[in-house]
Amino acid sequence: MSSNELRRILFVEDEADIQAVAQVALEGVGGFTVKICSSGEEALQSAEAFAPQLILSDVMMPGMDGPTTLAALRRLPALADTPAIFMTAKVQPQEVEQLRTDGVIEVIAKPFDPMTLAQQIKDIWQRRHV
Amino acid sequence: MNRYHRRHLGRRPMLLPFAVPWASEAGAAGLSGAQAGTAMALVIAVAVVLMAGLALHREQRRREVVEEALAASKIQQQALIDTMVDAVIIIDDMGRIQNFNPAAEAMFGHAASKVIGQNIRLLMPEPHHSAHDGYLARHKETGVRCVLGRRSEVEALRRDGSRFPVELAVTAMKIHGRRLFSGLLRDITERRKVERLKDEFIATISHELRTPLTAIRGSLGLINGGVVGELPAQSAALIRLAHDNSERLLLLVDDLLDVERLGSGRMEFHFVSLALMPLIEEAIAKNAAVAEKHAVQCVIVRHLDGASVHGDPQRLLQVLGNLLSNACKFSPRDSTVEIDVMHREDRVRIDIRDYGPGIAEELRPRLFSRFAQGDTGNTRQSGGTGLGLCISKAIVERHGGEIGFVPGAEVGTTFYLELAALGSMPSPNAIDQGRKE
Numbered sequence: 001m002s003s004n005e006l007r008r009i010l011f012v013e014d015e016a017d018i019q020a021v022a023q024v025a026l027e028g029v030g031g032f033t034v035k036i037c038s039s040g041e042e043a044l045q046s047a048e049a050f051a052p053q054l055i056l057s058d059v060m061m062p063g064m065d066g067p068t069t070l071a072a073l074r075r076l077p078a079l080a081d082t083p084a085i086f087m088t089a090k091v092q093p094q095e096v097e098q099l100r101t102d103g104v105i106e107v108i109a110k111p112f113d114p115m116t117l118a119q120q121i122k123d124i125w126q127r128r129h130v
Numbered sequence: 131m132n133r134y135h136r137r138h139l140g141r142r143p144m145l146l147p148f149a150v151p152w153a154s155e156a157g158a159a160g161l162s163g164a165q166a167g168t169a170m171a172l173v174i175a176v177a178v179v180l181m182a183g184l185a186l187h188r189e190q191r192r193r194e195v196v197e198e199a200l201a202a203s204k205i206q207q208q209a210l211i212d213t214m215v216d217a218v219i220i221i222d223d224m225g226r227i228q229n230f231n232p233a234a235e236a237m238f239g240h241a242a243s244k245v246i247g248q249n250i251r252l253l254m255p256e257p258h259h260s261a262h263d264g265y266l267a268r269h270k271e272t273g274v275r276c277v278l279g280r281r282s283e284v285e286a287l288r289r290d291g292s293r294f295p296v297e298l299a300v301t302a303m304k305i306h307g308r309r310l311f312s313g314l315l316r317d318i319t320e321r322r323k324v325e326r327l328k329d330e331f332i333a334t335i336s337h338e339l340r341t342p343l344t345a346i347r348g349s350l351g352l353i354n355g356g357v358v359g360e361l362p363a364q365s366a367a368l369i370r371l372a373h374d375n376s377e378r379l380l381l382l383v384d385d386l387l388d389v390e391r392l393g394s395g396r397m398e399f400h401f402v403s404l405a406l407m408p409l410i411e412e413a414i415a416k417n418a419a420v421a422e423k424h425a426v427q428c429v430i431v432r433h434l435d436g437a438s439v440h441g442d443p444q445r446l447l448q449v450l451g452n453l454l455s456n457a458c459k460f461s462p463r464d465s466t467v468e469i470d471v472m473h474r475e476d477r478v479r480i481d482i483r484d485y486g487p488g489i490a491e492e493l494r495p496r497l498f499s500r501f502a503q504g505d506t507g508n509t510r511q512s513g514g515t516g517l518g519l520c521i522s523k524a525i526v527e528r529h530g531g532e533i534g535f536v537p538g539a540e541v542g543t544t545f546y547l548e549l550a551a552l553g554s555m556p557s558p559n560a561i562d563q564g565r566k567e
Binding site: 017018025029091095112114 | 333336337340341342343344345347348349351352355357358380398
């Protein structure tokens with residue numbers, strides 16, 4: 001197993017139903033270790049201890065939204081350079097463009113395909129680490 | 131010979147019938163022949179002067195009438211300009227303001243008397259503020275048009291320094307050899323606000339519909355994919371049905387958003403130079419799942435290597451994907467969908483031919499309208515949203531292209547897509563290779 005292999009994902013999502021689907025898709029199908037946080041605040045509390053290799057975050061959330069959460073996580077020294085992906089239903093071209101400027105490596109559109117989500121994330125990870 | 135002389139000479143024979151009786155009277159009064167001739171010449175001269183005077187008077191009167199009409203027209207025009215809801219600003223070729231109507235005064239907060247004679251830059255924020263003199267000079271020298279002859283949306287600057295969006299239409303005119311430009315400006319602040327609200331509404335609706343769909347489609351997808359164990363056959367069939375319909379619902383959400391964006395002209399296009407064949411191959415690859423589901427093979431029967439077009443790759447993939455998936459859905463199992471790519475004068479044409487049942491006669495005229503689906507079992511089984519062709523047509527039109535279909539002689543339909551070919555034409559030997567994939 002290479003040290004670059006993606007194992008640990010911090011998943012920030014406020015919708016419990018989507019958390020449940022994504023958990024099966026990422027852990028069951030993808031074999032990742034996933035820490036699920038229901039809000040940006042929770043992510044900030046858990047992130048350092050969990051030490052994720054990748055942050056996967058929803059965009060529209062009550063309280064801290066995705067970009068605010070990511071900016072706050074980036075201020076934690078351990079997560080300053082952790083790659084991040086937004087997973088969002090805000091998929092209009094100008095919205096995707098805006099999200100990319102917030103410093104994520106990719107934007108995945110919701111609804112995602114749970115059978116291919118893990119592979120999609122692995123492919124993005126691979127492209128980044130080639 | 132001027133107009134006066136022409137008129138004078140033209141009327142001369144008419145004088146004689148009046149002159150002759152007087153001359154006869156002079157003769158009768160005992161004047162000699164020479165005297166009578168002089169008198170007659172005098173009479174003619176007086177008559178000529180009178181007629182000339184009359185002609186002059188008429189000419190003057192005609193001019194007065196024309197001037198009165200011009201003055202009336204000018205008053206009407208000025209009244210029209212003064213009462214226009216849109217701002218009208220006329221500048222000369224140096225950019226100096228010549229006319230500034232009340233709507234412009236209200237829009238910019240400047241009094242006409244203060245801005246007439248000043249440079250139009252006054253009403254522009256940067257970067258146009260510094261660049262506008264250059265635009266005018268360049269237009270004067272080269273005829274290059276920045277805003278002339280088309281509507282554009284630009285930012286304008288009020289007297290208080292605040293910026294606001296305007297829709298601008300500029301026309302050039304030449305009066306007494308002087309070039310003038312008239313600009314019609316409409317404040318679109320409110321329109322922008324409404325557009326923003328509409329955008330937000332669409333984004334919200336899109337998000338709100340997608341969130342539950344993510345959970346539904348996701349759950350069904352995981353069960354369908356066997357991740358949580360095997361289901362009895364009947365349950366599996368029902369789950370598959372629910373999953374397929376959640377996919378369809380998602381397509382409908384996407385298509386409705388596209389229709390709205392196309393209708394309002396707010397769909398973004400990113401035009402680039404595109405190699406055509408790789409684009410078609412990508413569309414075929416993306417459609418592989420649909421082709422497989424319907425047991426149909428998509429085959430390129432003629433390539434046009436080296437052909438390129440100017441287009442938005444994602445949008446063209448959307449159009450090709452729509453045509454390919456339609457062709458697959460309506461094809462009999464184990465048949466072929468043929469993709470034929472060729473040149474048509476300065477255009478490239480992509481034919482997508484299926485061997486399906488063909489399009490019902492009554493559906494043909496409205497095939498590219500919204501929700502155009504046949505009511506027959508056949509078309510309903512296709513599971514489309516009924517918006518795909520309508521969206522494709524709008525996208526192709528934005529590319530300056532053409533989309534249509536030709537019914538097959540006995541079976542099938544050929545849908546075609548024509549786009550302007552870009553740059554150099556491919557060499558003839560690249561055409562008609564007819565290789566199969």
